[in-house]
Amino acid sequence: xxxxxxxxxxxxxxxxxxxxxxxxxxxxxxxxxxxxxxxxxxxxxxxxxxxxxxxxxxxxxxxxxxxxxxxxxxxxxxxxxxxxxxxxxxxxxxxxxxxxxxxxxxxxxxxxxxxxxxxxxxxxxxxxxxxxxxxxxxxxxxxxxxxxxxxxxxxxxxxxxxxxxxxxxxxxxxxxxxxxxxxxxxxxxxxxxxxxxxxxxxxxxxxxxxxxxxxxxxxxxxxxxxxxxxxxxxxxxxxxxxxxxxxxxxxxxxxxxxxxxxxxxxxxxxxxxxxxxxxxxxxxxxxxxxxxxxxxxxxxxxxxxxxxxxxxxxxxxxxxxxxxxxxxxxxxxxxxx
Numbered sequence: 001x002x003x004x005x006x007x008x009x010x011x012x013x014x015x016x017x018x019x020x021x022x023x024x025x026x027x028x029x030x031x032x033x034x035x036x037x038x039x040x041x042x043x044x045x046x047x048x049x050x051x052x053x054x055x056x057x058x059x060x061x062x063x064x065x066x067x068x069x070x071x072x073x074x075x076x077x078x079x080x081x082x083x084x085x086x087x088x089x090x091x092x093x094x095x096x097x098x099x100x101x102x103x104x105x106x107x108x109x110x111x112x113x114x115x116x117x118x119x120x121x122x123x124x125x126x127x128x129x130x131x132x133x134x135x136x137x138x139x140x141x142x143x144x145x146x147x148x149x150x151x152x153x154x155x156x157x158x159x160x161x162x163x164x165x166x167x168x169x170x171x172x173x174x175x176x177x178x179x180x181x182x183x184x185x186x187x188x189x190x191x192x193x194x195x196x197x198x199x200x201x202x203x204x205x206x207x208x209x210x211x212x213x214x215x216x217x218x219x220x221x222x223x224x225x226x227x228x229x230x231x232x233x234x235x236x237x238x239x240x241x242x243x244x245x246x247x248x249x250x251x252x253x254x255x256x257x258x259x260x261x262x263x264x265x266x267x268x269x270x271x272x273x274x275x276x277x278x279x280x281x282x283x284x285x286x287x288x289x290x291x292x293x294x295x296x297x298x299x300x301x302x303x304x305x306x307x308x309x310x311x312x313x314x315x316x317x318x319x320x321x322x323x324x325x326x327x328x329x330x331x332x333x334x335x336x337x
Contacts, residue, residue: 071192082148097177124273173218176210215304271321
């Protein structure tokens with residue numbers, strides 16, 4: 001497979017090398033005599049070199065980038081925004097909630113990092129893994145430097161790209177503050193990591209400050225996207241796809257299946273932490289990042305079950321524990337919709 005693909009309307013899909021998943025998608029759109037860039041990728045030597053080699057092959061002059069749109073704050077999408085801003089002087093657009101997370105994770109004082117680590121510990125993550133995650137958060141700073149000047153772009157906003165307009169849709173779930181960009185003229189949507197063609201996106205809990213119930217947000221976002229006419233969807237990973245409405249329904253089904261798996265771990269009267277439940281639901285993975293995603297998704301699913309009265313909560317030795325709440329009119333097998 002080539003490193004890039006030219007799609008309809010002059011949209012370039014750039015496949016940035018990543019690992020797991022194999023690549024991350026960045027998109028270059030024609031914008032008058034310049035370009036709009038969506039989700040520029042990590043800042044690593046490999047990816048910078050990749051852009052420097054690939055840009056000239058597709059006619060991309062970094063100095064002619066007019067604007068940089070970021071779907072969400074995760075570093076594989078946001079990380080190179082500052083580097084490209086240095087090359088072009090272009091504004092970097094991101095949601096208010098995503099901007100606050102960027103500032104709290106990688107900004108001065110990094111106030112969110114200890115909050116996240118405390119959340120992990122209170123949900124049963126062993127201290128050794130907590131310390132490994134602390135080191136990982138520290139080492140991630142280089143992947144988002146230099147820091148760009150950020151311009152807020154939220155739900156209801158519009159961005160002009162050449163002769164067309166992109167509508168901004170707030171679609172939290174995979175990440176708080178996640179935006180999508182939709183073109184009615186092209187019937188195309190840049191959907192980040194909220195809708196994947198080949199997998200169920202991670203829906204990670206981070207803090208009540210940003211989203212108290214990410215699974216509910218994920219499902220609400222799927223419903224919100226349903227009415228949009230989409231001929232081609234451009235995701236953050238994997239290949240662009242056309243079966244958008246069908247994929248939304250499939251994601252609802254996959255979400256319900258995984259939700260039942262998590263809730264099943266809490267049946268039987270034994271109190272379990274989120275970490276103990278996670279360990280029995282997800283396949284072992286070597287990547288600490290993927291472990292964190294799976295663990296914090298388990299927290300999200302437990303919080304969703306709590307909101308529906310499916311399980312109950314206690315605290316044992318400073319750790320949150322959960323179990324199935326047997327009530328009259330058992331709703332364990334209800335569809336999560």
